Amino acid sequence: MPEKVSESPVQFEYEKQKRKEEMKQQVITFALMIIFTIIAFAMVASGLDKLFVIPILLVLAGIQVGFQLYYFMHMSHKGHELPAMMFYGGAFAAFLTILALAALVWW
Amino acid sequence: MSEHDVLNPGQMPQNPEKATLEGKNKFMGFWFFLGGEAVLFASLFGTYLALNDSTNGGKSSEELFGLELVFIMTMLLLTSSLTSVYAMYHMKNNDFKKMQIWLGITVALGLGFLGFEIYEFYHYIHEYEFTLRSSAFGSAFYTLVGFHGGHVVFGLLWIVSLMIRNAKRGLNLYNAPKFYVASLYWHFIDVVWVFIFTVVYLMGVL
Amino acid sequence: MKEWMGKIRTLSLFSFLVIILSACGKDNLTALVPKGYGAEESFNVILISILVMIFVFIVVMAIYVYVIFKFRQRKGQENHIPKQTEGNKTLEVVWTVIPILLLIIIAVPTIASTYDLADESEKEDSINVNVQGMQFWWNFEYANEEIQTSQELYIPVNERVYLNMLSSDVIHSFWLPSISGKMDVNPDNENTMYIEAYEEGVYWGKCTEFCGDSHSLMDFKVVVVSQEEYDQWVEGMKNTDPEYTAESSTAQEGQEMFANSCISCHAIDASSSNPVVGPNLADFGNRTMVAGIKNYSKEAIVDWIMNPGEIKPGNGMLSAPYLQDNSMEEEDAEKIADFLMELKATDEPVDSVEQFKKDETENNN
């Protein structure tokens, strides 16, 4: 996995530009996350039905985490295949654990 | 080129955090570590979910939690996630000063979060006499949220010590991975918080 | 399902196996000679899986023995380099598919019997017993009869009896190998299982969840009696009297001491309103054993009273005041024993108990 080195200042500038574009995207992501959070809090505050709200809350949380992982933590970038695999491995074990403890303990 | 030299823009690799073998190892190892951390927090979440009704006649989540504080805390931590993205953005642009500034903001936001959390715990303990020993619910609440708080403390100490240590010598290929990894850690703390405010607080007051 | 399982069992191979296996183990203790519904269900699954395993083992060993003899290095061949095979698709499919089929053979009856053994549809109309496990003894409360007994559970033959089990300290587990499998007795959740015995007799029960020093000695018995005897016994238990006065003179003296030293923990009537601190002694005169592990005799009772810690380390009786201040003399204990042996719900012990006591004394001499 040889890393590309920016040989010339020109190329460095080019990459800098690219990163700038990406940074804009990050800010949009952030804005969305804030919005999701507000929606979540608002839904709870509005006193809607539990069974209706909880799934939505969980989905919103899931999306937010996806944003964090893929944009903020750059999991969408190249060279993250193994990290992604390992992280999902962890998430898989995590899911089973939560399921078991939440569902089986008081059965 | 020695790893110790401060880099000028022309020499900056595209991904300085992964430019050396040590950096690559650190990067990979840290991601794996986060996979393990996911299981760690899952175990805590699972325990919390199993026990969140076990108030043993004491205070329940509906009676305790207020959403305003949590909302502010959430905003602080979410924003600090963005500011640390900015820090890494400037790291890649080889702009050490700006990186330090953004990291500084991140730390400030993190401290704010922490302050609110301490206030919250203090409040529960003194106003409601709700402690680790009140009930199984109390145990589970303080352990889960406290574990997260502990991560915040550790993350802050880590970032601050990196900032101080490298303040004079600037960015190089030896410390770039360290900064990068610390920022990953910070994001992960935010990931966990997303679940905490959703599962513990929002679902707790429903 | 039981029918075809029954057929399989009659296969000669199995009968042979059963004979060999039943040669091992003590009657009414071994799981290899099932005498109740649950044990039989489990045993069927055990037999099916053993059959599959024997098949697997034969296949593996056949190949194993063949290759070791055939391909062992011979003198002068040290440098021979065999063909480097990479693999074989067909073979690999074969040893993936066949085990899957074999597992299905095991899995289907497993699931069926797992569900069957958790069946609670008859619970309402059956005898319900609330089982309480404690370090290191058992209390049984008959939910509908408002009586309780300790260490020895009486049930009628061929009847389903539902056990609702809860622990008052650590986790225990209720195991009755010859009649039924086991179920944990948890402190936080009530577990329900049922037992059904096919033959009258006294069955050994064991605690199988590690629960402290005397975990190995937390035995109990299940006394399986005819319906008639059961009804008599229940009637007798209901009529046990808290005000009972002893008959013989030594027993009367014993009763006095009992009232001083023991009554705080032990009740002498079977009413379920008595608190559960120590075993209920209402039917103690008809017990098969003392404290669940000692052959029933006066000496054993005296031994127990004098030094329960020697017999069951760490048991709950050790906090009895008379043991703390060493105020009990052997003669006193003998008198108490006389009294205790008078406590009976029915004049005669049920047949099973009588038989059991005879067997055990013979056994141990």
Place this chain on the structure above:
Amino acid sequence: MSTLVATNKKSFGSTIWDYLTTVDHKKIAIMYLIAGGFFFILGGLEALAIRWQLVQPMNDFVSAGFYNELITMHGTTMIFLAAMPLIFAFMNAVVPLQIGARDVAFPFVNSLSFWLFLFGGIMLNVGWFTGGAADAGWTAYAPLSTTSPGQGVDYYVLGLQISGAGTLMGGINFLVTIVNMRAPGMTYMRMPLFTWTAFVASALILFAFPALTVGLFLMMFDRLFGSGFFDPSMGGNSVIWQHLFWIFGHPEVYILALPAFGIFSEIISTFSKKRLFGYTAMVFATVLIGFLGFMVWAHHMFTVGMGPAANSIFAVATMAIAVPTGIKIFNWLFTLWGGNIQINTAMLWALGFIPTFTLGGMTGVMVAAASADFQYHDTYFVVAHFHYVIVGGVVFALFAGTHYWWPKMFGTILDEKLGKVTFWLFFVGFHLTFFIQHFLGLMGMPRRYWTYLEGQNLDLGNLISTIGAFLMGVGTIVLLINIIKTSVKNEKVSGDPWDGRTLEWAIPSPPPFYNFKQLPLVRGLDPLWIEKMEGRKGMTPAEPLTDIHMPNNSFIPFVMSLGLFIAGFGFIYQKQDIAWLSLVFVGMGITLGCMLLRSVKDDLGYHIHKEDLKKEAGE
């Protein structure tokens, strides 16, 4: 420090210092081997005491309380302090060599892992001297464990926490090593099977240990700080502990078993002089076992009362593991098929393993049948099952690996005759001990019984079992004699005494501290074998001779672990006297201070210069 001082004779003190500060994976391997071996003997002696107590009914060799400490410490010691570290010994010794690397990815962390394990192990055993070791079983089920008096269980909790942290770091280290440090041409599908199994086992460590970490934290809070996770009177639930423990505990047994399978794969292939049959399927099966291993933990809890649906699901998921394991068994058999089988000690262990493990696996599937497990559970049947797989699988593999890699680690070869004596004594003793236990279990003998009543037809079986255990003991003593004899004789062997196939045999025994002067070019599975078949002596280098970058030694890992060790005592005794809390601050201060030091002090390592390498080679 840039010259090659390694060959100079050193004083005893400096050797000790060298080991205390080393970050060299080969030296760490030796330390794991010694420490793990020590704990194996300790655990074995505990086993012998257990067996001696059970030699006859109503025996009173030990008291009930002491017996409970014995079984708890036997199980804990054997699993965490003997089997795991010994596996780590071989992973350290071999994995970097097999992938053609100069060290692991994080040499510093590697040494930290070791010292954490060792201090944790010592902590666990301190209980013996302070009024009683842990006595709630190696599974430490609450509330028995949370209410157990004395400090034994506290030592268990903190000892496991400390050594567990070491294990977790070790797991990550090997993952990264295998991902990032492979020599040119060493693709994933060319990695030797031992490396593959180490990889999957490390992934299991990564995902399984955190559950234990959390469980131990909760138990620590319950015992030492008054929380109520497992306390029903506070609304807690004791079953949570069981889930957390087994979410960790079941993968744990595959963490042990998979590398054992790896060791056998290497040995069987080498001594049949054949390439591993069905390599791809073997890799696939390894991964599948690891994956399935996470979905079956509740098979330890069939009698807990989870209900028939959960029981059935977990039963079927558990049985599924028989399929990939069977694939392995048959692939080993067909590696032997058509081979030129050389039966030496290492191979003897491998051949002993196949039927033994098959039996253990078969009883595994039998206990996986939930409704049948109502009978087996917590009886000697289960004890027999897991000793068949753990001793017959893992311990056999450790013995095999010891004979197989001893030359690589120490440059000498263990005596074949004594080796065979060890095998036969141990093998026969093993089956005597544990085969009969299947029947004992079904005949009504529950496990963790410190004694059993007279007249229950259990006497003969227990007697036989005890005799077998002592045969195993004698076998182990013969191995120790063998090791001493071999070390005293100190006859050096070549780098490739077995006509090996993998990279570790391409370099001298023991390897120089930088392993490979030039990284080798890997051209396929069994790279050394390929080169040999094409008439070459060794590997073709993939790079010109250049300076080699090496990490510096460091004393920090030792001090860091010591800090946690000290803090452990503070945690335990603060419950009695709050003044002890100061030890927590001292200990944690030391550890965190070390971390800070490590973080701010650059450690760039050093270079071995090209010229020195040439000089050493006598050019």
